[in-house]
Amino acid sequence: MNSTLLRTTAVRSALRAAAPKASTRAGLAGTTFVRGKATLPDLPYDYGALEPSISGKIMELHHKNHHNTYVTSYNNFTEQMAEAEHKSDIAAKIALQPLINFHGGGHLNHSLFWENLAPTSQGGGEPPSGPLAQAINDGYGSLDAMKEKFNTALAGIQGSGWAWLVQDTQTGNVMIQTYANQDPVVGRFRPILGIDAWEHAYYLQYQNRKAEYFKAIWDVINWKAAGKRFK
Amino acid sequence: MRGSSGVAATFWSFLSISSSVLALEQQPFQFEAMSVPTYTLPPLPYAYDALEPHISAQIMELHHGKHHQTYITNLNAALKSQAEAVHAADITTQVALQQGIKFNAGGHINHSLFWQNLAPASSVDAKSSAAPKLLKQIQATWGDEAKFKEAFNAALLGIQGSGWGWLIKVETGKEQRLAIVTTKDQDPVVGKGEVPIFGVDMWEHAYYLQYLNGKAAYVQNIWNVINWKTAEERFLGTRADAFKVLKASI
Structure with a gap:
């Protein structure tokens, strides 16, 4: 019964999402509740810099097209949310929540992802040091053991999603978690390192040989950036 | 709405599978000797390049030969583990296997149905006129074919992550209606x-x-290669008719 409800909602929100928004935008112009917009962050390296682990073509499409679509859609739905807020339209606000979670999550996840990758010439693949290295050893015995578990988690994702090394803010420990679609790492867990699956x-x-991608990406992991996220 | 030919087809497919079911049931206490049915990749009803230019041959070959095959391989492995867990009265393992079975069986079911509901754009099956009765109900439900496609496309583009969009028939007693639904990942x-x-x-x-x-x-572009003849058959037939491709690939 739940699944029927969910599916119906998905179709309805899809229809809503496809409706023209021009009048909404015009109505918003000049109002005071338009906030700062999210923007696509620059990559800290060239599109081709992660080759051969990740091709330049993938990086370009992924950053310029996919990530940018999340940014644009997030701004669009945030604008609609502000309008719904202004009108105290509870139903509209609730309907917008999954769209903000998805597109806002897409923006957050990709922003963190670009940062936790680096070309080998800029330290990509160099193992972590300091407190993060210690926490990984404490939790998994070794970096290699952690990578193996991480790759198993990545391979086990059913559909689209991400795997993250996260820090539990309650215990301080690191752990591996997978998230569906663009669900972001928020709340109790702090994102340390994410891999897009x-x-x-x-x-x-x-192509379908995703295990090869999961193996190759460790050569361009920026452990320094991950270490800075660890508290 | 259901024609007598549909009923007859169900009856015959029931007969053909019932013999294998009976064979399994005849030896309920000799579990070790019992083999778990394994599923195999159903052949495509057309060549890999037959849906060009709308779906490339490279996509079709990987999609059918690799992706679909992987779901079947993983499904067969999970079903084997499940049979062992049932035999060992290991209820926790049985429960743990459920999600994997749903995902991989869903992948097998969905792709098997998908290949059959596509057809080369040049064939008569790819014209909506091949589904006169279905089209009538589509018009009654959405106004016209264009509005239906618009609603279907919006549903497809609204999927967040991996998933499928389906036109389904919902039967409630003697009533039946059409609906567009989306399902996540490989949920069938x-x-x-x-x-x-x-x-x-x-x-x-x-x-x-x-x-x-x-x-x-x-x-x-996918609308150029939808197999309306298959769609009409599924619309007029029963659930079992729609899924008969799966029985054929055991």
């Missing part, structure tokens, strides 16, 4:  | 009274090599 992240280069 | 359409009429795969592997992030173009 959506097909668009690897398909042009690896 | 198996609800009570639900008959899948046609499905569109919205996983990125279904279009990415050709359309990249331009999924709206894929959604637009």
Whole structure:
């Protein structure tokens, strides 16, 4: 019964999402509740810099098209949310929540992802040091053991999603978690290192051989950036 | 709505599978000797390049030969583990296996239905005129074919992550209605009274090599290769009729 309800809602919100928004935008112009917009962050390296682990073509499409669509859609739905807020339209606000979660999550996840990757010439693949290295050893015995578990988690994702090394803010421990679609790491867990397991992240280069992508990406992991997130 | 030919087909497919079911049931206490049915990849009803230019041969070959095959391989492994867990009265393992069975069986079911509800654009089956009765109910439900496609496309483009869009027939007693539904990941359409009429795969592997992030173009073009003849048959038939391709691939 739940699944029927969910599916119906999905169709309805899809229809709503496809409706023209021009009048909404015009109505918003000049109002005071339009907030700062999210923007696509620049990559800290060239599109081709992660080759051969990730091809330049994948990086370009992934950053310029996929990530940018999340940014644009997030801004669009945030604007609609502000309008619904202004009108105290509870139903509209609730209907917008999954769209903000999805597109806002897509923006957050990709922003963190670009940052926790680096070309080998800029330290990509160099193992972590300091407190994060210690926490990984404490939790998994070794970096290699952690990577193996991480790759198993990645391979086990059914559909689109991400795997993250997260820090439990209650215990301080690190652990591996998978998230569906663009669900972001928020709340109790702090994102340390994320790997995108959506097909668009690897398909042009690896097709159905995703295990090869999961193996190759460790050569361009920026452990320094991950270490800075660890508290 | 249901024609007598549909009933007859169900009856015969029931007879053909019942013999194998009986064979299993004859030896309920010799479990070790019992083999778990294994599923095999159903052949495509057309060549890999037959859906060009709307779906490239490279996509079709990977999608059928690799992706679909992987679901079947993983399903067979999970079913074998399940049979062992049942035999060992290991209830926790049985429960732990359920999600994997649902995912991989769903992948097998969905793709098997999908290949059959596609057809080369040049064939008469790919014209909506091949589904006169279905079209009549589509018009009664959505106004006209264009409005139906618009609603279907919006549903497809609204999927967040991997999933499928389906036109389904829902039977409640003597009533029946059409509905557009989306399902996540590989969840199959198996609800009570639900008959899948046609499905569109919205996983990125279904279009990415050709359309990249331009999924709206894929959604637009897929209509050129929808097999309306299959759709009409599923609309007029029963659930068992729609799923008979699965029985054939055991």
